[in-house]
Amino acid sequence: MYREQIKVFDCTIRDGGLINNHDFDDRFVREVYKALSAAGVDYMEFGYKNSRQLFSSKEFGKWKFCDDDDISKIIEGIDSEMKISVMVDIGRVNPDDVKPAKDSPVDMIRVASYVKDIDKAIALVNEFAEKGYETTVNVMAISRVLDNEMNEALHQLEEESKANVIYIVDSFGSLYQETTEYLVKKFKQIIKTKEVGIHGHNNQQLAFSNTIEAIIHGANFLDATVFGIGRGAGNCPIELLIGFLKNPKFDIRPLLDLISREFIPLRNQIEWGYIIPYAITGMLDEHPRTAIALREGDKKENYREFYESFMPAELD
Amino acid sequence: MYREQIKVFDCTIRDGGLINNHDFDDRFVREVYKALSAAGVDYMEFGYKNSRQLFSSKEFGKWKFCDDDDISKIIEGIDSEMKISVMVDIGRVNPDDVKPAKDSPVDMIRVASYVKDIDKAIALVNEFAEKGYETTVNVMAISRVLDNEMNEALHQLEEESKANVIYIVDSFGSLYQETTEYLVKKFKQIIKTKEVGIHGHNNQQLAFSNTIEAIIHGANFLDATVFGIGRGAGNCPIELLIGFLKNPKFDIRPLLDLISREFIPLRNQIEWGYIIPYAITGMLDEHPRTAIALREGDKKENYREFYESFMPAELD
DSSP, rough: OOOOTTTEOOOHHHHTTTTTTOOOHHHHHHHHHHHHHHOSSEEEEEEOOOOOTOOOOOTOGHHHHHHHHHHHHHTTOOOOOEEEEEEETTTOOOOGGGGGGGGEEEEEEEEEEEEHHHHHHHHHHHHHHHTTOOEEEOOSSSGGOHHHHHHHHHHHHHHHHSSSSSEEEEESSOHHHHHHHHHHHHHHHOSSSEEEEEEEOOTTTTTHHHHHHHHHHOEEEEEBGGOOOTTOOOOHHHHHHHHOOTTTOOOOOHHHHHIIIIIHHHHSOOOOOSOOOOOOOOHTTTTTHHHHHHHSSSSSSHHHHHHHHHHHHOOO | OOTTHHHHHHHHHHHHHTTTTTTTHHHHHHHHHHHHHHTSSSSEEEEOOOOTSSSSSTTSSSTOOOOHHHHHHHHHHOOOEEEEEEETTTTTOOGGGOOOOSSOOOOOEEEEEEEGGGHHHHOOOOOOOTTTTTEEEESEEEEEEEHHHHHHHHHEEEHHHHOEEEEEEOSSSSSOOHHHHHHHHHHHOOSSSEEEEEEEETTTTTTHHHHHHHHHOOOEEEEEGOOOOHHHHHBHHHEEEEEEEEOOTOSSSSHHHIOOOOOHHHHTSOSSSHHHHHHHHHHHHHHTTHHHHHHHHHHHTTTHHHTTTTTSSOOO
């Protein structure tokens, strides 16, 4: 009944880190690691591997850099079969910082890329693949990519990259299930030798349903986060996904405990979830940055003015 | 591009009333009525038409009874083309309380029914239809109805009832989009002379996506509530639905104002939305009553114990 190839990929610390400058403390990250391991989750992503020459460690927590030693400290002494991932942004990683996979606790490196940067993404991903890592290319802002460019990028990824997985990233939370179906089918048509993945955003409460839609049409790498944590509207809640999947290796109960103990208190300190300005950017297919700015100001519940700010005075 | 037959049906005061004993004050209900009218919403449901012999007006607010005079007071002086609905439960309404439609501000009466009560539902709905009302039968708890009984009920509804719309009600918030597709297709196959409607619940964050799925397969009556208000996990958020639909008669802006001004403060007083115990009853296809009880007690964040309470000690 279930599809064994399906992998559940947790981004709690990485995507959640976008809300708090990647500054989760070790105790919290260990609790997450423990619970995800016990739940049978396949991958956990800790954060970004950014160059320390570009970002200050005074301003950002350790999961902005993801040093191998910091990861090793978290996982030490915890029984787990879960694989570990870090994400890199093009132009922000120094590939020389990345040791060969055999000397690192990291199993997978994911390269986030816009379609325009796909050549750079392929070069990076191939370099990491040669060092022994599993790799992915995560195609961001996919709702705004025209078909001709998408097709060319997918052919390049299929033919030139060593990535194991190519991800559809709904950066703006604007996809509905019909478009998700269209994209997964397109990806599957061209990407024949790699898996297809989905990373949803929950602006319109559609991250989980788009993930189900992607499963129906053959995506096997499924991103999710505990209690849906993530910048802005957040992500596909991993507890819903585990509740949906039929593979008996998954156990929702450690995740329920984790939410009770850690995420209910956390939700009172930092904001994510169904919040109207993020719903608006989702329905208008806009980057959430304007909504983030709104929520930090004193007009944070002034939705009509925010909505109208996207309506140009003159059309041209 | 849009489908003119689609009707947006607001249940804010009716379903929201399940949280506060139907005790919204007149000012609030008028604000909702005004905003929905300005937004181009097609129907607004005020509450239940229950017999005053069965329920005490000391215990419940006026929207448990929906007297015509109380509705007339709300709508007086507000320019609106929106139609007005009330809901009735089988065995709780006294049909003699219902005046002929021409003497009432109410346009539509909806009969909520389990499949086992479908004969009673048909008798009631025909009586209201004869009094001049638009009518619907809302088939509750649909996720637990076996196919043979569903088919028989649908044939009866098609052949014996005067209802204008037959509704799929996902009482437990347990439907995924594949089952929604299956049910809408089944309904459309048998219900040839009436419209099909959908009423989702948001336990698993799927009320909006199931509504989209129902639209794709031909449902034209779409229930929703402002900011997703409703008992437990709540309903399909009407602002997301209006943002999705393409009919230019809809305007989201009055709804954004309404949420800013009325629903953000209200949300701090009463609870609804994505809450783990309701997600659990949704994924287990259980009535939310146990989750409601949990949330009223002192173990309200004890999710694991709650989850395990559904796991029988012995299977038989």
